[in-house]
Amino acid sequence: MPAADPKAKPEMTKHPQIPPVAVTAYQCVSAAGEDVEALYNSLIANRSCLQPLRLFDIPFKTVVGEVTSPLPNIRQSLKAYDCRNARLALKALNQGEFRSDVERAIANYGALRVGLVLGTSTSGIYDSENAYAHFLSDGIMPSDFHFMQIQTAQATAEFLQRELELQGPCYGISTACSSSAKALGAAQRLIMSDFCDAVLVAGVDSLCRLTLRGFHSLQLISPEACRPMDINRRGINIGEGAALLLLERQSADNTARPRLLAVGESSDAHHMSAPHPEGTGAVLAMTQALRLADREVGDVDYINLHATASILNDQADAKAINNLFPNPPPCSGVKGLLGHTLGAAGAVEAVVSLLALERGFLPGTCGLEQADPNCPCPVIATPRLECAPKLVLSNSFGFGGNNASVLLEVA
């Protein structure tokens, strides 16, 4: 690669393989608070929102990114869908102007032309766990347990679809921690393939015993606030959240909105629960995102790392970037603020990336003090407020070696 100054490069016509889509609205409920403003403030302050778990008891010490403010009630006609996951999604939907933005899309395009793709890893399983406690003591599942409407991977997608009276295609993608990054890709394809003019992408996951104790069994849970990319890291923290993004076909009405250029996807073909040590799958995902968008590695101004604070994950992430980028741009990871929101992480961190693009800053890496020398990429510990990135790559890597890389561009 020529080491030319990217700013001196002449503007060239791009020929993306897949047309960009406008991100016309986004919202996020997380441990940082109930909307994107709370998330933005937390990113600027770079202060951890992790705290001891309140929702249920676990037999070990850790901190989590829990949503502690009250969650809204599910309306009576949709009670079958009532679970923590659906309530988190509803809370995000009710923030700011998001609901009215979706209603505007319905009015513009018709309900049949507005789709919904959800990314989640555990759906409503927190409520299933409570139902199982009932089942093991009483021998029957509680009468308000509805398997298809609570536990299956599209349950909260159907809830949102009915809540908003959408009639377009509706499904859930569940590929562990890359779920909602892949949902963004599926949504873009639904628009390009002309099934939809707008798609609501949701990334929603709630805290539950299954993931807390599951990751603990893998010896990956940190007893203290996690420290991504730090030499003294002790593992990951789990978080919860709901991020919603409204994607629309590009038009004269949305030229002022940031764009989703492409989502690159790949498989490690290596191990169910550990990434490829050299990050070969991650390289493929990032390469595919850039190729689909007809962008060069030198065009990327900032990389939002997956950076879970597990040793293998951090090192694979960094090595992949180092292998692909001759001069990597500043990189950082936000899981020290919010915890790892698992299936929601792709959408949550797409929102983080959009805030960086629209408000002109680079997030820091909360928890990072001494960089791991085996993570060969330029990780920034504190936010940079004087930087205004134009093109951002956001990485999500999940169990099964399932990788997705989301490429977003400023308006």
Next chain:
Amino acid sequence: MECMSLLGFGACAPDPEFRISLPFPAFDIDRDTIPPLLRRRTSQATQMAFSAATVAYRQAQRSPEALPSVFASVAGEIQTTDLLCTELVKPAGIISPSVFHNSVQNTAAGYWSITQQCQQPTSALAAGCDTFAMALLEAWCQLTCLGGELLLVCYDENWPKYLAPGQGQPAFACALVLAAGAVEDSILHIGRPHLGTDIFPHAWESLVASMPVLAAIPLLSLAATGGETQIIPVSPLATGWQAKISPSSTMLGSS
């Protein structure tokens, strides 16, 4: 893209009585399709998915490591998840690391990519009773946007009976190797999925209500037996997804 082409298909139905009732060839789980080290560790769901996928890519004469894949299942690894949920209730319940990572919805997809050394993208999706329809839609979108070929696997193992009484049987998996556009000598040309009011075959109504991935039956029947070009439902819903299917003339009369 005018249509997508079916290059190969496979079906797996472990229950022998159910299997012989199907209007297309279906097989029991073929343990030879699963590496020996994985046999004890993988669920009925993953083993069925592997079995059906292997029949499909062999019939299509394609290399599995070259095919992106879409795995679709209503309940995914529900037996493994059920085991974990039961253990989580017990104060001294044991959560095994491998059982945990084998509970994710993309378990079959992940093991498939590892076993086949396939670095192509793989997805895992669910859409309730529209799971087969949305898998077909996702396949259509991928082929429209990216071209080429892909493997679609749609499967569900038996669900624990108390989770959804009256639903979740019989276990079934099917796999389709699909290509963008009209490929000569392919088995079927599948038109763009669209919403319509074609009624799901009455004979399969109650079974598909119990096991939603059986919505693939009309398409698989046509793939096996050929016939006239027709619009067939890919969803059991009254107003549901359907597609125009044109069997290739070379398949007429064969089974």
